[in-house]
Amino acid sequence: AMEPAEVSRLHALAYLQCALGFLGSLLLRQAASSYGRYASPGAAFGVPARAAWALQELPSLAVPLWVCARTAAERLRRAPNRILLAMFLLHYAQRSLIFPFLIRGGKPMPLYTCVLAFTFCVYNGYLQSRYLSQYAVYADDWVTDPRFLVGFCLWLIGMLINIHSDHILRNLRKPGETGYKIPRGGLFEYVTAANYFGEVVEWCGYGLASWSIQGGAFALFTFCILLTRAQQHHRWYLEKFEDYPKFRKIIIPFLF
Template sequence: MAFSLFQTLLYPPPSSLFVTVMSILSCLSLTNGGYMETKGKHMPYSKFFSVPTSNKSKVQQTKVGSRNGMLLLYTPAFLVGLGSFAIFSHQDLRSMMVITVLTIHFLKRVLEVLLVHKYSGSMTLETAITISSSYTISTLTMIYAQHLSQEHRGPTIDLKYIGIVLFFIGIVGNFYHHHILSNLRTKGNREYRIPKGGLFDLVICPHYLFEIVEFIGVSFIAQTMYAFAFTLGTTFFLMGRSYATREWYLSKFGEKFDNNVKALIPYIL
C-alpha cells in the first residue's frame, strides 16, 4: 500500500547512486541540525551562537561582514539556477519549473540581503563557504535529479500546479515577515525587540513557516525522491530553529514575551 502510494506521488528512484546518497544525507544532516538547535548547539552565524572564552581558537579566523557573508551564502546557488537554464535548455515543463522556482528562491534571498536586511555583525569566512557549498550542492542535486526523472513516466497524480501555488504563497509570506523583522531595527541599532504584526502575534517564526510551505511547493513541482527528502529535512531543521528562537526570546524578555505565542505553527507548536 505504502509503495503504491509512493509510485503514485513520486518518480521512481533515480539510477544515480550520487542522488540516492545525497537524498539520505540531506535529510539526515538537516534533521540532525534541527535537533542540535533544540539542544543549544546553534549555527555559527546565528544570533544565539556564542563561543565560551575557554573554547576560543588561538588561530585567528578570517571574518567577513554579515552582508558580504550572506551574499556568499546565496549567490553561488542562484548562479547554478541561472546557468541551468542554458545547460538544461531542452528539458520538459516540470524540469524548467523546478529550475525557475529555485532560481527565484535564491534571487529573492540575494535581493533581501542587498535591500531588506539590516546587519551589525560578522561571520567567519569558513562558515560562509561551508553553508554556501551546502546550498549550491543541494540546488545542483535537485536540478540534476529532475533531469534524471525524465527517464521515467511521470507520477499518476500531478502536483506541479498545486506546488506552484504553494511556492508563491510561501515566498511572499516569507518576504513579508522578513520585512517586518527588518523594520524592527534602525540602522546602527543592535537592540532586539519582540516582533509584532502579521503572524508574529501567533508564532515567533512565521518566516520559517512560510519557508517550509515554499519548499513543500518545490517538492510538489519536482515530485522526486531528492526534493521530498530535502524538504523533510528542511522542515525538521526549521522546527528546531523555531524552538530555539522561542526559547531565546523567553530567556531574553521573560514575562514581556507572550507565552501563548507558539514557535512555528499557530495554536499547535
C-alpha cells in the same frame, strides 16, 4: 547503462540529504547556532553579514545555471521541469541578489557557518537542477495535477510569507535604535519564527509539486534545520522578554 547509474547516485544524494537534515538538527541542539544574536564577541573570523548571505546563497543560483548550460538539458524542453526549476531559481535569486542588500547592519557571520551554508547550496543546487534538467519525467499535463497545483500555491504563499516576515524583522528598529524587540504583525502574531515557517511551507510546496525524492529531501532537510533554529529563537525570546506573548507557537501556527 550510464543513465540509471546517475539516477541512482541522485537518489543516494537525496537520501544522504535527509540523513544530513537529522544529523544537522541534532548537532544544532548540542551546539546552538552561533551567528547574529548568538555570536560570541570573540568569535572566530567573521564575514560581514551582507557578503556572507550573498556568497553562501549564490551557488543555489549559479550551480543550476552552470549545470543547464554545460549539458543538453533534455528535460527542460518540458513545461513541468522548466516551472519547477524556475521556482527553485526564483527563491535563490531573491536570497542571493536582493535579500543581502536589504540587510540593515547585521552582525558578522562566523566563517565556518558561511562555508557550511555555501557547501550545502552547491550540493543542493546540483542535486535539484541535475535531476530536473536530465531525469525527472512528468506527463505533459502534470501542471494541472492537484499535487502540482497545491504544491505551487504553497510554494508561492510560503515565499511571500518569508519575504514579508523578513521585511517585518528588518523594520523592528527605527533608524539609530539598537537592541532587540519583539516582532509584531503578520504571522509573528502566531509564531516566533514566521520567516522560517514561510520557508518550510515554500519548500514543502516545491517538494509536493516536484513529487520527487529530491524535492522531498530538500523539504525535509529545511524543516529539520529551521525547526531546531526556531526552537532556539523561541527560548531566547521567552528568556529575554518577560512580556513575550506566551500563546505564540514556535514555527507552525496553532500547532507547534
